[in-house]
Amino acid sequence: MDLTIGPNAFFWPRETVRAFYRDLAAAPFARLVIGEWVCSKRLPFWDQEIPQAVETLQAAGKEVAISSLALITLPRERRQTAALFETGLPVEIADLSALRHMPNSYPFWVGPTVNVYNEGTLDWLASRGARRICLPVELPLASISVLARAGAERGVAVEVWGHGKAPLALSARCYHARLHDRAKDACLFVCGEDPHGRDVSTLEGRSFLTVNGIQTLGQAVTTVAGQIERLRSAGVSSLRLSPQPGDFPALVAAYAAAGPDLLGQVQGLLPGQLIANGFAEGQAGLALQKG
Amino acid sequence: MDLVCPAGTPASLRAAVGAGAHAVYCGFADETNARNFPGLNFSRAEMAEGVAFAHAQGVKVLCAINTFPRAGQQAIWHRALADAEAAGVDAVILADLGLLDHARCHHPGLRLHLSVQAAAANADAIGLYAAAFGVRRVVLPRVLTVEEIASITREVAVETEVFVFGGLCVMAEGRCALSSWATGLSPNMNGVCSPASHVAYADTPGGQEARLGGLLIHRTPKGAPAPYPTLCKGCFTSGDQTGHLFEDPVSLDAMTLLPALKRAGVTALKIEGRQRSRAYVTEVVRAFRAAIDAVEAGRPLPAAQLQRLTEGQAATTGAYAKTWR
Amino acid sequence: MAAILARHPDILTRMAGHAALSILIDCPDLPCLVLLRPDLGRATLHRAPPPHDAAIAGRLSAFLSMLHGEEDGDALFFSGRLQISGNTAAVLALRNALDDAELDLTAELSALTRLPLAPLARALGPRLGLSLYRSA
Numbered sequence: 001m002d003l004t005i006g007p008n009a010f011f012w013p014r015e016t017v018r019a020f021y022r023d024l025a026a027a028p029f030a031r032l033v034i035g036e037w038v039c040s041k042r043l044p045f046w047d048q049e050i051p052q053a054v055e056t057l058q059a060a061g062k063e064v065a066i067s068s069l070a071l072i073t074l075p076r077e078r079r080q081t082a083a084l085f086e087t088g089l090p091v092e093i094a095d096l097s098a099l100r101h102m103p104n105s106y107p108f109w110v111g112p113t114v115n116v117y118n119e120g121t122l123d124w125l126a127s128r129g130a131r132r133i134c135l136p137v138e139l140p141l142a143s144i145s146v147l148a149r150a151g152a153e154r155g156v157a158v159e160v161w162g163h164g165k166a167p168l169a170l171s172a173r174c175y176h177a178r179l180h181d182r183a184k185d186a187c188l189f190v191c192g193e194d195p196h197g198r199d200v201s202t203l204e205g206r207s208f209l210t211v212n213g214i215q216t217l218g219q220a221v222t223t224v225a226g227q228i229e230r231l232r233s234a235g236v237s238s239l240r241l242s243p244q245p246g247d248f249p250a251l252v253a254a255y256a257a258a259g260p261d262l263l264g265q266v267q268g269l270l271p272g273q274l275i276a277n278g279f280a281e282g283q284a285g286l287a288l289q290k291g
Numbered sequence: 292m293d294l295v296c297p298a299g300t301p302a303s304l305r306a307a308v309g310a311g312a313h314a315v316y317c318g319f320a321d322e323t324n325a326r327n328f329p330g331l332n333f334s335r336a337e338m339a340e341g342v343a344f345a346h347a348q349g350v351k352v353l354c355a356i357n358t359f360p361r362a363g364q365q366a367i368w369h370r371a372l373a374d375a376e377a378a379g380v381d382a383v384i385l386a387d388l389g390l391l392d393h394a395r396c397h398h399p400g401l402r403l404h405l406s407v408q409a410a411a412a413n414a415d416a417i418g419l420y421a422a423a424f425g426v427r428r429v430v431l432p433r434v435l436t437v438e439e440i441a442s443i444t445r446e447v448a449v450e451t452e453v454f455v456f457g458g459l460c461v462m463a464e465g466r467c468a469l470s471s472w473a474t475g476l477s478p479n480m481n482g483v484c485s486p487a488s489h490v491a492y493a494d495t496p497g498g499q500e501a502r503l504g505g506l507l508i509h510r511t512p513k514g515a516p517a518p519y520p521t522l523c524k525g526c527f528t529s530g531d532q533t534g535h536l537f538e539d540p541v542s543l544d545a546m547t548l549l550p551a552l553k554r555a556g557v558t559a560l561k562i563e564g565r566q567r568s569r570a571y572v573t574e575v576v577r578a579f580r581a582a583i584d585a586v587e588a589g590r591p592l593p594a595a596q597l598q599r600l601t602e603g604q605a606a607t608t609g610a611y612a613k614t615w616r
Numbered sequence: 617m618a619a620i621l622a623r624h625p626d627i628l629t630r631m632a633g634h635a636a637l638s639i640l641i642d643c644p645d646l647p648c649l650v651l652l653r654p655d656l657g658r659a660t661l662h663r664a665p666p667p668h669d670a671a672i673a674g675r676l677s678a679f680l681s682m683l684h685g686e687e688d689g690d691a692l693f694f695s696g697r698l699q700i701s702g703n704t705a706a707v708l709a710l711r712n713a714l715d716d717a718e719l720d721l722t723a724e725l726s727a728l729t730r731l732p733l734a735p736l737a738r739a740l741g742p743r744l745g746l747s748l749y750r751s752a
Contacts, residue, residue: 071463073412073439081415096388097416113466117359117479120389138468138477139362146362168469169462169523171537172412172434179532200529200536202507208527209469216462216537218472278475284504285472300630300716302685329705330630330712487705494701516696568715570751571688600691 001232001239003029003255004134004159006111007037007067007092008243009167009212011192014046020243021053025060027249028256030238032057033092033109035067035084039174039213040077041189054089063090070094070113071170071214090131099128107131112161112240113170117143119150126154134159134240137166137222140282141230148235157237162224162255163266164242165197165210165217166285175211184214195245207274208286220274220286225255225262227280246270263290292553292560294583295353295452296576299331299565304341306569307350311580314351316384317341317565323371324355325408326565327482339378351381357406357465359387359479369393376401384430385409386465391424404452405429408465408478414446421449428452430561432464433543437551437611444556453552455545456575456597457563459607461523461538469522473504485521492517544597545608546579549586571600618657620724627713628654634709637669645676654710670702677746682711683719686751720750 005024012020021034034053036043054064066089068081082101084091092109093099102108110133116122122133133156135147144160151158176198177187191198197210199219210217224231224239231239241252247269254265267275278287296312298304307315318324320332333341342352354375360368368390375383376398383401385391386408394403407430411417420426428450431440444451462469467484471477474489489504494513501509501517508520518524523537543563545552552560560583562575578595585592621627628635635655642649642665649662665671672679678697681687689711692698700707722737734749741748 071412072415073435078413078415095416097411097413097419100415100419115359115387115465115479117387118362118365118389120360120365120393121387122389124388124392136468136479138471138480143362150362166468166472168472169467171462173461175537179529179536198529200527203510203526203528203533204507205528206506208506209472211529211536216469279471282475284475285468287475300712302716302718328712329632329634329709330716331708334629487708490704492699492701492704514696516693516699518694566712567690568682568685568688568711569718570685571690573685574688600688 001228001236002031003162003252004132004238004240005029005032005252006134006164006240006242007033007035007094009038009165009215009217010195010197010243010245011039011042011189011213012046012195013192014049016195017046017049018052020248021049022056024249024252025056025062027252029062029241029252031063031065033065033067033111035092037067037070037094037111038215039191040069040074040080041184041187042191042213043080045189045192065090065092065109067092067111068094068098070111070167071172072097073172092132102129105129110134112136113167116147119146122147122150122156122158123154126151126156130156132157132159132238134161137161137168138279138285141227141234141280142282144231144236144280145234148237151237152235158235159238159240160224160231160236160280161222162239162241163251164221164240164244165212165219166222166279167215167217168209168285169216171214171216174214175216176213179211218276218285220276220288221270222279222285223263223266223275223277224280225266225275226277226290228258228262231280292549292557292583292587294576294580295559295561297457297562297565297567297572298341299326299328299567300569301333301337301341303565303567303569303572304352305344306573307576308345308348310573310576312350312576314353314381314559315341315345316353316355316561318355318357319371319374321367321371322480322482323358323368325357325406325478325482325484326355327358328566329487331566335374335378338375338380342379346379352379353382353384353404354378354380355384355406356390357384357386357408358482359465360390361480365389365393369397372398372401382428391420391426395424402427405449406465407432407454407460410463410465412463414443417443417447417449421447428558430454433459434463435611437548437555440552440557440611441555450558451556452559452561453545453557454543454563455549455552455560456579457543457567458521459538459543467523473506473522475504485519490520542600543607545611546582546592546595546597548608548611549582549592551611553586567600575600617652617654617659619728620719621654621657623724623727624717624719627717630713630716631655631709634706637703637706638667639706639710640665640668640671641679642671642673643676643679652710668702670700670704670706672698672700672707674698680721680747683714683721684747684750685715685718686747689715718750722749 197212508525
């Protein structure tokens with residue numbers, strides 16, 4: 001099983017983005033997805049970093065794909081989506097509608113926010129030319145196994161969400177802006193103030209969710225660090241690691257080495273950060289199964 | 292415009308037909324549809340009987356098979372499709388790509404409607420489903436404004452169906468794992484959101500509490516009933532803000548927008564509520580049928596008092612007016 | 617209760633596994649608490665709350681108007697006129713099954729007693745402010 005770095009979900013200043021990809025290039029992963037996944041309003045602030053990042057990563061031997069938005073609604077967003085297919089890079093579709101702009105036999109990947117729950121859907125996407133599919137975060141191991149086998153038979157690499165705050169929901173309404181009493185149109189880019197999203201707790205103070213622009217994420221970081229062997233035996237092709245603040249290259253290295261106490265190692269690299277692995281176990285996503 | 296009405300049980304189906312529905316939508320009593328609640332939905336025999344009853348009154352029946360088939364168990368959903376066709380339904384409402392493909396191949400005579408669970412929120416998505424599977428109608432996500440709806444109906448060749456009353460989903464439908472984050476059960480996998488099996492109410496000194504999967508979702512003062520703990524409608528805290536951070540527990544009532552929706556070219560109006568009683572169905576369907584008839588005849592809308600039936604006793608026109616964003 | 621279930625077998629089918637759960641009806645207008653065990657066709661009377669899986673509390677008028685399809689169950693819960701505690705799924709299963717059954721308590725009692733109770737119910741109901749028979 002190799003590693004894919006997913007597109008960064010958060011809104012970071014361009015200097016941070018530049019440093020992030022520069023420092024990451026030497027880490028032991030196979031491929032990376034870059035692009036604005038969450039909110040088209042953010043793009044003008046950092047998209048100039050993309051060409052340099054792609055060049056640096058490709059020079060380091062990494063395969064690079066560009067991501068679409070996860071929720072495409074506006075006419076300008078539809079046009080931006082079409083433009084992705086002119087980059088010459090493989091395109092990772094995060095919203096199925098992106099396929100409408102895809103030229104025939106253009107290489108594409110499928111992100112975890114496109115619903116691939118069964119073999120029939122995998123087959124259909126494969127017949128359209130999908131090369132890789134990252135499965136939805138909520139799938140249990142039983143389903144992952146069936147899909148990994150189906151993917152292998154069809155020549156499609158099946159990937160699972162390996163590390164990161166899990167994307168749970170999307171909305172046309174920006175809850176991040178709403179938390180600051182603003183509407184999406186007049187948000188003043190408040191999501192930029194929270195490099196790892198804005199945490200939401202229950203009235204009892206229990207950690208629950210994280211808001212990031214139009215996305216709602218789990219507050220605990222979802223990790224498969226305790227499930228590596230089972231995923232490998234199931235035939236999963238890759239793990240997706242989702243960028244976060246902190247020493248991300250160290251996290252990548254830990255997953256690449258996949259040592260005997262990876263779960264403990266990951267927790268050690270993220271002091272004070274809640275972690276969870278319930279989804280793959282078929283339990284509540286926020287649960288943590290240690291043994 | 293057609294009025295498409297919820298039928299959670301055979302009794303509700305008969306109530307909807309009697310109250311003036313042009314079409315009713317229902318599902319089988321299993322995980323193949325997104326209202327897989329205890330005691331709800333139709334056996335195969337009840338579906339066939341419901342179809343016969345509705346057809347005798349000139350009313351159409353749409354069968355919802357709108358969850359996402361489980362890997363390795365697609366046969367369950369394939370059987371539901373076959374049984375729906377055998378029962379004589381007028382269309383099936385689907386969301387899953389694989390199932391749409393299966394229907395196109397194996398049930399070419401079956402009319403396909405695209406569920407709101409497919410989250411087809413723009414003309415590109417709708418065009419994709421129409422071209423790939425011959426989908427004839429799309430149920431639009433509740434997050435579009437009337438202008439966006441008008442723009443879509445101008446651009447696509449498929450019929451559009453729009454929600455006008457009932458429980459409001461604030462996240463993109465069919466793309467939400469909030470429920471499985473908290474409970475392990477989700478709309479896509481199990482046909483449930485914030486499932487009753489994980490709900491607990493408690494009367495505490497601090498007030499009435501409603502929990503989901505052990506998480507506190509609502510706390511109301513003594514005497515005020517705690518609402519059902521639907522996750523996205525809960526009361527939470529973030530930084531210095533406390534409240535209904537995602538959405539207030541209100542429901543959609545777009546009756547005043549019927550003329551605008553007609554001008555926008557909408558084919559059908561949908562009432563949400565398969566989990567509601569036959570009393571709800573009768574009252575809401577009658578009110579909206581009277582409203583549609585008025586709009587079609589160019590008469591002013593009748594006044595309707597549906598507040599008692601809206602969650603939290605308040606209503607909103609939802610995303611249809613742009614300020615919601 | 618067994619008589620009603622015998623005349624409406626679909627109630628148990630619809631409730632499926634939830635029929636084996638016990639539901640307590642807590643109604644201040646009644647002289648005692650009523651515990652239902654649908655799968656056993658049993659309704660027992662109690663002075664003090666017995667062990668139960670779920671409970672529904674409220675005035676008799678609320679229960680009857682829900683049973684007879686005059687008012688919507690969710691609306692009664694939203695407004696607090698009916699309150700649930702315990703196993704919510706069991707209450708939902710019962711409520712959905714009863715809503716589909718379109719029961720008419722007066723008709724059931726008439727069948728049981730072989731007495732024509734409908735005219736009496738029609739006269740009494742409005743005076744008591746209670747829904748004594750199925751609406752429409």
